[in-house]
Amino acid sequence: MSESFGVASLENKNTWKIIEEELEKPSIFKSRESLSPEYIPDQLPHREKELRELTSYFKHLVTTPGSISQRVLITGRVGTGKTALAKVFGRDFTRLATEKGYKVRYAHVNCHRNRTLYNVIADIGRQLDVPVPSRGLSSKEMYDLILNYLDERDEYAIITLDEFHYFANISGPDAVYFIVRTYDAEELFRRLNFIFIAIDPVKLGFLDPTTEGYLLRHLVKLNPYTSQQLFDILKYRAEDSMYEGSYDDEVLRFIADFEGWDKGGGGNARHALEILHVAGSSAEADGRSRITIEDVRKAIMNTSREILSVSEAIRDSPIHELLILLSIVKLLRKTGRSELKMGEVEEEYNAVCEFYGEVPRRHTQVYEYVMNLSRTGIVQTRSSGKGQRGRSTLITLPYGPLDVLEKYLDELIRKKIQLGL
Ligand SMILES: Nc1ncnc2c1ncn2[C@@H]1O[C@H](COP(=O)(O)OP(=O)(O)OP(=O)(O)O)[C@@H](O)[C@H]1O
Numbered sequence: 001m002s003e004s005f006g007v008a009s010l011e012n013k014n015t016w017k018i019i020e021e022e023l024e025k026p027s028i029f030k031s032r033e034s035l036s037p038e039y040i041p042d043q044l045p046h047r048e049k050e051l052r053e054l055t056s057y058f059k060h061l062v063t064t065p066g067s068i069s070q071r072v073l074i075t076g077r078v079g080t081g082k083t084a085l086a087k088v089f090g091r092d093f094t095r096l097a098t099e100k101g102y103k104v105r106y107a108h109v110n111c112h113r114n115r116t117l118y119n120v121i122a123d124i125g126r127q128l129d130v131p132v133p134s135r136g137l138s139s140k141e142m143y144d145l146i147l148n149y150l151d152e153r154d155e156y157a158i159i160t161l162d163e164f165h166y167f168a169n170i171s172g173p174d175a176v177y178f179i180v181r182t183y184d185a186e187e188l189f190r191r192l193n194f195i196f197i198a199i200d201p202v203k204l205g206f207l208d209p210t211t212e213g214y215l216l217r218h219l220v221k222l223n224p225y226t227s228q229q230l231f232d233i234l235k236y237r238a239e240d241s242m243y244e245g246s247y248d249d250e251v252l253r254f255i256a257d258f259e260g261w262d263k264g265g266g267g268n269a270r271h272a273l274e275i276l277h278v279a280g281s282s283a284e285a286d287g288r289s290r291i292t293i294e295d296v297r298k299a300i301m302n303t304s305r306e307i308l309s310v311s312e313a314i315r316d317s318p319i320h321e322l323l324i325l326l327s328i329v330k331l332l333r334k335t336g337r338s339e340l341k342m343g344e345v346e347e348e349y350n351a352v353c354e355f356y357g358e359v360p361r362r363h364t365q366v367y368e369y370v371m372n373l374s375r376t377g378i379v380q381t382r383s384s385g386k387g388q389r390g391r392s393t394l395i396t397l398p399y400g401p402l403d404v405l406e407k408y409l410d411e412l413i414r415k416k417i418q419l420g421l
Pocket of ligand 1: 078079082
């Protein structure tokens with residue numbers, strides 16, 4: 001026993017040593033989650049004006065509640081703070097309204113995840129704690145249930161439909177009209193007020209002119225951030241999430257100048273924060289307590305704009321769409337080829353599903369997912385011309401690096417499986 005214990009203690013000493021060394025490494029982050037994209041900060045530097053605009057649109061809820069059903073459209077490029085602005089506004093407005101004795105609720109629906117009218121309304125009901133039966137109701141019946149529930153409790157709600165262009169594209173103009181309908185005739189409808197978030201109002205071009213005109217008259221447009229604004233945002237978020245001394249103004253300025261709209265960057269706060277996060281992680285992994293400019297350079301290379309724009313586009317994709325994208329990336333790396341046939345992607349997808357313990361979808365669904373990835377520009381597809389046995393769909397990715405993308409997809413899929421998404 002003692003001998004085997006002796007060997008075990010030697011191994012234990014090694015594992016124990018490894019863990020002790022890891023634990024003794026200096027930490028850069030005092031709170032990683034407050035740097036994560038989902039985190040909603042207390043303040044939003046450089047979005048004060050837009051916060052005031054939103055407040056003025058919804059002021060009736062604490063002066064003449066029920067007088068109108070407001071609809072506002074927030075637009076802006078990726079990473080300009082549309083989601084954060086709506087959530088911070090929803091959180092603080094409802095808190096202040098409640099303090100004044102008005103019952104105002106807030107719900108934030110992600111239309112990338114909930115793409116049909118039925119799912120959008122069901123999610124609204126869920127977030128407002130409306131006791132909605134899980135099946136057997138039409139969208140209209142569920143909508144009426146929510147309105148009556150609010151009416152009985154004399155409550156009003158502000159509902160944000162985020163990534164509204166996905167819902168509009170997939171569900172079509174009738175579904176949009178059902179939600180946006182601008183008539184306020186029936187009093188009951190004034191229980192619900194809406195904020196729509198879309199990257200670009202042009203994407204709503206198919207709306208009927210009345211609806212489109214209405215939304216464009218109630219528009220809050222977020223401009224891309226300048227390098228100075230990004231510097232202030234990075235400083236504010238770093239103070240929240242990283243230990244003092246683990247970064248300095250030179251590091252923040254370097255990132256802000258890379259991403260700042262006035263310096264030719266995307267003006268994208270998510271990208272700037274992602275670079276800071278990756279730079280901090282690599283300094284911490286090397287056992288260093290300070291982020292260097294070299295860490296930032298490496299982080300910028302690893303969060304290339306393409307990878308980042310893809311990561312933003314697929315952040316809320318269904319898990320099997322991600323498994324198919326990962327299969328394409330893996331197969332392109334394995335074969336070294338520039339294009340893949342649908343059949344071989346499907347074969348790889350079945351193997352990838354087995355690896356992650358997921359039940360593979362059938363061919364038609366796989367094809368639909370690939371077309372979806374193609375519609376959103378994440379993959380490129382073309383049908384094979386003559387000279388190939390039978391017609392097949394050829395698939396490729398116009399960007400890289402594939403190894404970085406594979407690592408990113410693996411982490412995203414594991415996180416979604418863990419969260420049961
Ligand atoms: N003014 C700001 N102050 C602090 N953090 C900000 C600010 N603007 C954006 N952020 C942060 O930057 C990240 C991106 O913001 P957000 O997700 O709101 O952008 P978005 O415009 O909704 O992007 P997308 O179009 O991809 O949804 C989030 O982590 C958010 O907390």
